[in-house]
Amino acid sequence: MEARSSEYEDAPSQRPRLTVDYVPPCDRGDGNRDGLVDLAELAALIACITGPLGPIDPPRYLDYCGCFDADADGDIDIADFAMFQTVFSDEG
Numbered sequence: 001m002e003a004r005s006s007e008y009e010d011a012p013s014q015r016p017r018l019t020v021d022y023v024p025p026c027d028r029g030d031g032n033r034d035g036l037v038d039l040a041e042l043a044a045l046i047a048c049i050t051g052p053l054g055p056i057d058p059p060r061y062l063d064y065c066g067c068f069d070a071d072a073d074g075d076i077d078i079a080d081f082a083m084f085q086t087v088f089s090d091e092g
């Protein structure tokens, strides 16, 4: 049984294309996407801190909190803060 279709093999430019636009929640801690990870993000991160006993309490989990969950384990704790420090800059 032939699993592939040969319909487009002679006309590669006519092959169907799938374009996926992925917008990440933020760029390495840059919650407001201004290109800087500065005091604005530090304040936001502090508002999101849950401690290590997650999971995050949903009412406290603001839209942007996922931005600071660097290890993607559902909480914002010291491990996430440690990673935040590696990208933090107060030059903003």
Ligand SMILES: [Ca+2]
Pocket: 030, 031, 032, 033, 034, 035, 036, 037, 038, 040, 041
């Ligand atoms: Ca920022």
Ligand SMILES: [Ca+2]
Pocket: 052, 073, 075, 076, 077, 079
């Ligand atoms: Ca954790």
Ligand SMILES: [Ca+2]
Pocket: 068, 069, 070, 071, 072, 073, 074, 075, 076, 077, 079, 080
């Ligand atoms: Ca985490």
